Amino acid sequence: MRAAVATGPNLPLALDNLDVPQPAAGEVLVKVTACGVCFSDLNLLRGHYPFARYPVVPGHEITGVVTAVGEGVTFPEVGTAVGAQFLYDSCGHCDYCVRGDQILCPRKRITGIVADGGYAEYALFKAGFVTPLPDGLDPVAAAPLMCAGLTSFNGLRQAGATAGSRVAVVGLGGVGTLAARYAVAMGARLAVVGRSRRGEDQAKALGAELFVATDESDPADALKGWDGGADVVLNAAPSTAAAAATLGGLAPDGTLLLLGYGNEPLTLPT
Incomplete structure (x- = not known):
């Protein structure tokens, strides 16, 4: 062979x-x-x-x-x-x-x-x-x-995402796109966080009700204004800093899930 x-x-x-x-x-x-x-x-x-x-x-x-x-x-x-x-x-x-x-x-x-x-x-x-x-x-x-499918679905499952949950996905690469589609299929509400408006049309096509461009606004503030914050933030970007920047956008008892990260250490804002 x-x-x-x-x-x-x-x-x-x-x-x-x-x-x-x-x-x-x-x-x-x-x-x-x-x-x-x-x-x-x-x-x-x-x-x-x-x-x-x-x-x-x-x-x-x-x-x-x-x-x-x-x-x-x-x-x-x-x-x-x-x-x-x-x-x-x-x-x-x-x-x-x-x-x-x-x-x-x-x-x-x-x-x-x-x-x-x-x-x-x-x-x-x-x-x-x-x-x-x-x-x-x-x-x-x-x-x-x-691989990407198992990673994103199991991440959402372990984070407790259900119908009605507010799920924010950071980064719409392979894992992020599948996570967004799974979240919508579960009946969750979807937000997408990207670096610029370039990915907004793709996010809206996937069912996102909110798109946050981090070059225009603070992602934590934007997510916090989304009916009190995200129940789950799923970071699919290859950046630890991108994940940390969303921490303040979690709802009470929310979960920050890192499916993507960089070489830099995770430093959370206080």
Whole structure:
């Protein structure tokens, strides 16, 4: 099979022909339909992950179809359309795994960094860590949902966003756009914070009732004037300062959620 392989830090991807892997017990073989490109793939190539395993096939925003299953796998069956994501597997028995927070498992493995991912025609995954895709869902459009989609939806869920919540999204990149769409689908009220008016039309098209341009006004003041403040501020911008600037715009008992941040330390206004 054809595959793009990361052979080491600060080296370009190498196109290679690899053997099609065969599923062991508890595994499924997936013929890859699509694999999104995440910025963390670039971080892998730049050598930012000291735990990375080279050579490795990158890619963790994966959709495809199960073509073979290993011993003991009863689901998903051959022919099932599935998605695979950043979390390749976990130990299954630590406190985090038992309570359903496998991403916090100290022995987790990451797809495309320590286990081969989706930059290939076929990929092996643990049967319990792939997700069946609904009928009618475009597998190409669905691939980024396995990373940016999970990140934004789970962030909103963990922050307690519900119908009627006032949710402010900072930054309309991939994660921010999906967060805005999820918030509206949940029945939440939406505000968007951007650096300039350039993104206002996009925000309004997504359903935002308020757009805040930080080059014109203080985001905390603007959000505080939004019926008392945001219940959730979801920072999707790659800037810690952008998140900190919104703190004063939270409603009482509100939540500031950082899904994006920069290299600078988090300093909150007092």
